[in-house]
Amino acid sequence: MSGGAVAPTGRPPVLFPLFAGLETLPGVGEKSARAFAQLGAERPRDLLFLLPHSVIDRQPVASIREALPGAVVTVAVTVGPHLPARRKGGPTRVMVRDATSDFQLVFFHARGEALQKQLPTGEQRIVSGKLEIFDGLAQIVHPDHILRPEEAASLPRFEPVYPLSAGLTQRVVAKAVAGALTRLPDLPEWIDPSLKAREGWPDWDAAVRAVHAPEGPADLAPTAPARARLAYDELFAHQLTLALARQTLRRGKGRSSKATGTLSGKVLQSLPYEPTGAQRRASAEIAADMATDRRMNRLLQGDVGAGKTLVAFLALLVAVEAGGQGVMMAPTEILARQHLDSLAPLAAAAGVRLALLTGRDKGAERAAKLADLAAGRIQVLVGTHAVFQKDVQFHDLRLAVVDEQHRFGVAQRMELGAKGQAADVLVMTATPIPRSLSLAQYGDMDVSLLDEKPPGRKPVRTALVSDTRLEEVVDHLRRAVAEGRQAYWVCPLVEESELVDLISAEDRFRSLRAALGEGVVGLVHGQMPPADKDAAMADFVAGRTRVLVATTVIEVGVNVPNASIMVIERAETFGLAQLHQLRGRVGRGAAESTCLLMYKPPLSDTGERRLQILRDTEDGFRIAEEDLAMRGAGDLIGTAQSGLPRFRIADLERQAGLMAVAQSDARALLAVDPGLQGPRGAAVRCLLWLMEQDRAIRLISVG
Incomplete structure (x- = not known):
């Protein structure tokens, strides 16, 4: 095998032919190169991974x-x-x-x-x-x-059919792919030999040739050995990058924060209920991580109402018991204030000083808080990203808890850790994500799962209602408001669009105000200035308005225990996970809660199946798995803002199992060869260059 050790500084020469311009291939001129770029193919390497989607039997x-x-x-x-x-x-x-x-x-x-x-x-x-x-x-x-x-x-008996863009024909693509295949280098094997043998996977070059010469429809399936192998290469390179990021974070000297149990004991005694087994397990995992001298980088994943706040606060108390401080960050001021309200009674029970820092703090008040923080008199700080500002100095920050709605990526997580001298990091997410996706998004982290509901959370009655019964729904609201209850009314879009007959939030707000009276109905949507949004939310939280008309801005974290009705208009246009999050906004108080899913008939089969799943279960993980099976990974978290990598070959829905194998393989390899210096390490560097995981390569070089 050639392609020996690779200098961390640059791409190995054996790969140069694959990274040349497309015009160096037969039959590709400037014009067709532009057409190929539309398909995401800009170099011969990209053509190797441009797979046929069907075959013609000749x-x-x-x-x-x-x-x-x-x-x-x-x-x-x-x-x-x-x-x-x-x-x-x-x-x-x-x-x-x-x-x-x-x-x-x-x-x-x-x-x-x-x-x-x-x-x-x-x-x-x-x-x-x-x-x-x-x-x-x-x-x-x-x-x-x-x-x-x-x-x-x-x-050929079976002729591959490739994706096309304007200006390309099958013949041009086939010729260019054939040209790229003549440049296949002889690369060392990076897959663990026992895994490769167990799965019956071909060598890399044989796999690339095979996917472009299918011998029948079966060869197009994600499970076909050549396709599965190339998908694994892609997932493995991705998981290696995450594992290297995790290793870099952990290599940063951590601090050992040992729990004494004195403060957490007081909090647990003050609770009117027993914590769930899942809460106890997660707290123990976090405390064990914090006690080591490596930096913690853990994800706390729990369904709506699974009691993440208690677990996060017990973690913050570990930092305080060890003589340090903790910070909890929320994406918006409303959520930061909400965290403060829910933590206040727990802090009082523990006798711990809690404070809030947001962009609104100005002048003397802010200066006093900063002084108390720097002196260590404030033990737990809750805030928005204002806590990142230069003048915010902690006396001894040991734990940062981050609410995932920030869409925190790996880079930001590393940055946050730098604020505290090696602070531990705990990221909370309320989105139940199927395992394969959570590995793609959070593969650099260790995961604690809250998969039980605390006692006392009442189930939410969920009903499907056709939008032809709108008047009845409004009457139902009128009675509920008269009884002193509160309701959310979620609309799909903000502005009238000719294409989509979704009723805008503004129109719905006006019609409900006319039906229920002035001052009863509030409005929140994404186009509003933040201050107006905060004011409208504050009115609803305080009960000054009874019905809040909103776009999906309310799906994250808002807690209004008195709100017991959730109306979702055109529910069939939302993803399951989103509907589940929205439904989680009610059922937080003493009253029986209902969620009305209004749809526009006739429903498609999948639309009906999705709404029925939601009606039949409140298990967010089951809902997320169903959603993944029905909609695919990109849609599920909205690929644009999801932080999910885009894979060319790997199919996260159908190859979920490979992702978990790739993660354990990547971690196992780095455990024995952290600098990728051994023979397999050198082969793996070659893979990282081939897969353009330059960030991973930088992480090795820093190491």
Whole structure:
């Protein structure tokens, strides 16, 4: 095997041919290179991973009688007379005969001599193309292939069909891919030999050749050995990057924060209920992590209402018990104030000083808080990203808890850790994510799962209601408001769009205000200035408004125990996970709560199935798995802002199992060879360069 050790500084020369310009390939000019770029293919390497999505069966038949109209047929024919076009640009017809039938080949804008040369009358040719019936006559319009009998062997039995963009034909793509395949280097094997043998995977170069030469539809399945191997390469490179980030974070000297149990004991005694087994388990995992001298980088994943706040506060108390401080960060001021309200009674029970810091703190008040923080008099700080500002100095920050709605990426997590001298990091997420996706998004972290509901959370009654019954729903609201209850009304879009007849939040706000009275209804949507949004939320939280009309800005974390009704308009346009999050906003107080999913009939089969799943279960993890199966990874978290990597080959829905294998393989490799210096390490560096995981390579070089 060639391609030995790789200097961490630059791409290994063995890969250079794959990273040249596309124009260096046969048949690719400037114009087609631009068309390829539309497909995300800008270098020969990208073409290797541009996989065919289907195949055409070119199996020869004796006669067109063996084929159905609309099918592709490959048949040997004797060429008959040419019938030239009657008018300019009209069809030229060439009569042909196979073993038993006569039919015609049709060409538009044909040049007579060229056609005669290609199909000389009286000679034998192999033609392959789509069989059609026109005016009762069998014909093939512009055959895909016309070959001499001696060239027949060059036609593959199954011809791959590639994705195209404007300006590309199958022939151009196939030729460019064939050119890229001639540049396949001989690379050392980076997959663990026992895994490769167990799965029956081919070598890398054999796998690349095989995916471009499928021998039937089965070879296109994600489970086909060549495809599975290439998908694994991609997932493994991704997980290695995350594992290297995790290793870098952990290598940063941590501080050991040992729990004494004195403060947490007081909090647990003050609770009117027993913590769930899941809460106890997660707290123990976090405390064990904090006690080591490595930096903690843990994800606390829990469904709506699973009691993450208590677990996070017990973690903050570990930092305080060890003589340090903790900070809890929320993405918005509303959520920061809410965290403060829910932590205040716990802090009082523990006798710990808690404070809030947001962008609103100014002047003397802010200066006093900063002084108390720097002196260590404030033990737990709750805040927005204002806590990142230069003048915010902690006396001894040991734990940072981050609310995931920040969409914190790996880079920001590393930055946050730098604020405290090696502070531990705990990220909380309320989005139940299927395991394969949580590994793709948070693979650099260790995960604690809260998969039980605390006692006392009442189930939310969920009903499907057609939007033809709007008046009844408004009447129901009128009665509820009269009884002193509060409700959310979620609308799909903010502005009227001609394309989508979704009623805008503004219109719904006006119609509900007319029905229920001035001052009863508030409005929040994404286009509002933040201060107006905060004011509208504050009115609702304080009970000054009874009904809050909103776009999905309320799905995150808002806690109004008195709100017991959730109306979601055009529910069929939302993702399951989103609907589940929205429903989680009610059912937090003493009252029976309902969630009305209003839909516009008729519902599609999948639309109906999605709403039924939601009606039948409140288990966020089951809902997320269903959502993934029905919608796919990109839609599930909205790929644009999800922080989810885009994979070319790997299919997260169908190859979820490979992601977990890739994670444990990556971690195991780094445990024995943290600098990727050994023989397999060198091969893996080659993979990282091939997969353009430059960040991973930088992390090794820093190491």
